[in-house]
Amino acid sequence: MDGRATTVGLLRDNIRAVRQRIAEACGRAGRDPADVLLVAVTKTRPAEEILAAYRCGLRHFGENRIEELEAKLRALRGHMDEPPAVWHMVGHVQSRKAGRVAATCDVVHSLDSLRLAGRLERTCGESGRRLAVLVEVNVSGEGTKYGYPAWSAETRRATVEELAGLEGLAHLDVRGLMTMAPLGAPEGELRRVFGALRALRDDLRATLPFSDWAELSMGMTDDFEVAIEEGATMVRIGRAIFGPRNE
Numbered sequence: 001m002d003g004r005a006t007t008v009g010l011l012r013d014n015i016r017a018v019r020q021r022i023a024e025a026c027g028r029a030g031r032d033p034a035d036v037l038l039v040a041v042t043k044t045r046p047a048e049e050i051l052a053a054y055r056c057g058l059r060h061f062g063e064n065r066i067e068e069l070e071a072k073l074r075a076l077r078g079h080m081d082e083p084p085a086v087w088h089m090v091g092h093v094q095s096r097k098a099g100r101v102a103a104t105c106d107v108v109h110s111l112d113s114l115r116l117a118g119r120l121e122r123t124c125g126e127s128g129r130r131l132a133v134l135v136e137v138n139v140s141g142e143g144t145k146y147g148y149p150a151w152s153a154e155t156r157r158a159t160v161e162e163l164a165g166l167e168g169l170a171h172l173d174v175r176g177l178m179t180m181a182p183l184g185a186p187e188g189e190l191r192r193v194f195g196a197l198r199a200l201r202d203d204l205r206a207t208l209p210f211s212d213w214a215e216l217s218m219g220m221t222d223d224f225e226v227a228i229e230e231g232a233t234m235v236r237i238g239r240a241i242f243g244p245r246n247e
């Protein structure tokens with residue numbers, strides 16, 4: 001029995017199905033599927049599955065723990081360079097691990113403090129790297145405990161004020177916002193959460209024009225279609241591609 005061929009065949013089918021669902025959601029919203037980046041979230045998946053997904057044409061990969069990412073990069077060294085895989089950090093980053101994240105990742109979706117921004121800026125400055133970052137926002141007030149609060153007019157105002165502190169960090173390229181919707185929320189609640197992130201983005205464009213805040217990283221396996229209808233430019237998808245996780 002060829003277990004690997006089975007895995008690759010299944011992956012290929014899953015990726016095709018996800019791309020199809022992305023295209024259909026874009027169709028409903030009058031959007032171009034080229035404007036929605038598929039980030040395959042590979043946490044808990046072995047390196048060989050990531051390589052198989054790369055060989056199926058995926059280029060963007062997301063992990064949520066730096067230790068796990070570093071181990072996989074060691075295992076995959078030289079196998080995903082032409083064209084290069086792009087690595088996204090989607091999980092919370094402790095400030096003391098900022099250097100390791102800046103050395104391995106291309107995009108950080110989970111910038112959630114000025115302290116972390118300062119650490120990333122410093123290590124990127126030392127290594128002469130530039131890093132793309134998204135600001136994580138907690139729109140719903142539940143679910144994740146990370147992210148800048150934005151579940152009320154007051155918290156939104158305070159967050160916008162705080163984010164002014166990101167201006168002028170020469171090595172950080174502030175690209176937009178990221179959020180996670182509460183798990184299992186009904187569609188109306190999902191639309192409210194994703195719509196609120198988009199509205200915050202529009203606000204930031206007007207008040208903090210040092211970035212165009214173009215990217216909205218929102219949508220996972222259970223809610224990516226609604227997220228796309230509400231304006232997502234990046235979806236972070238694990239289970240719909242790789243199957244259920246044993247966590």
Ligand SMILES: *Cc1c(COP(=O)(O)O)cnc(C)c1O
Pocket residue numbers: 041043064090091180220221222236237238239240
């Ligand atoms: C695990 C994870 C995902 C992917 O979740 P799925 O439900 O498997 O698609 C997306 N974003 C973050 C931050 C994650 O931790």
